[in-house]
Amino acid sequence: MRRSVRKFASAQVEDDTIRKVLEAARLAPSWRNQQCWKFVVVNQSEMIKKVVEHTGIYNRAWLGKAPVLIIACGDPAASGSGNGQPYYMVDVAIATEHLxxxxxxxxxGTCWIGAFDADEIKSMLEIPNHIEIVTIIPLGYPHRKDSLAGKMAKAVVRSHTRKPIDEIFFYNKWK
Ligand SMILES: Cc1cc2nc3c(=O)[nH]c(=O)nc-3n(C[C@H](O)[C@H](O)[C@H](O)COP(=O)(O)O)c2cc1C
Incomplete structure (x- = not known):
């Protein structure tokens, strides 16, 4: 079962394995099949540290130990919009969850990261201006135990708790 992982073993993730998860993203559905996504795979430890410096403060201590960061990006112009909504966020989010x-x-193990300074990371990784970063996904083999920093982050975001099923759906009409 998927859960956010915030402590990683030191083992590297093999290139072949990285390609397998990217292949899952590649097969995702998208608005008019535009496939507006691109993923920057950061696997050099110095680069990882620099990226992590521009993430939310409660992410930094544990995120810097991930062996890989996947920067999930979308091209808003390549996606389009429907009902006045830009769809690149939806497209990239679906592909990322496939991954x-x-x-x-x-x-x-993985964890969605939404707290980061997109402009700083874009300039560091030479991501063009017209591209948006939607999320950052650390990727690594989970450590047996959560780190203290990971536990603190989990407390901030109230990880794992869920609303009861009867609170999230209606039959036929909203009531
Ligand atoms: C868009 C998005 C942004 C998130 N940003 C962060 C983040 O910056 N740091 C973090 O530790 N977790 C982050 N999370 C993870 C959520 O806190 C987590 O998925 C939620 O608490 C449920 O826990 P679970 O993933 O373990 O089931 C994010 C999740 C989503 C979907």
Missing amino acids: VLAATELGL
Whole structure:
């Protein structure tokens, strides 16, 4: 079962495994099949540290220990919009969750990261201005135990708790 993982073993993630999770993302559905996504795979430890410096403060201590960061990006112009909504966020989110679920199947841990300074990271990784970063996904083999920093982050975001099922759906009409 997928859960956010915030402590990683030191083992590297093999290139072949990275390609497998990217393949799962590649097969995702998208608005008019535009496939507006691109993923920057950061696997050099110095680069990882620099990226992590521009993430939310409660992410930094544990995120810097991930062996890989996947920067999930979208091109708003390549996606389009429907009902006045830009769809690149939806497209990239679906593809990213495909990647996350494939990673889980392969025994890898991940965590969606939404707290980061997109402009700083874009300039560091030479991501063009017209591209948006939607999320950052750390990828690595989970450590047996959560780190203290990971536990603190989990407390901030109230990880794992869920609303009861009867609170999230209606039959036929909203009531
Ligand atoms: C868009 C998005 C942004 C998130 N940003 C962060 C983040 O910056 N740091 C973090 O530790 N977790 C982050 N999370 C993870 C959520 O806190 C987590 O998925 C939620 O608490 C449920 O826990 P679970 O993933 O373990 O089931 C984010 C999740 C989503 C979907």
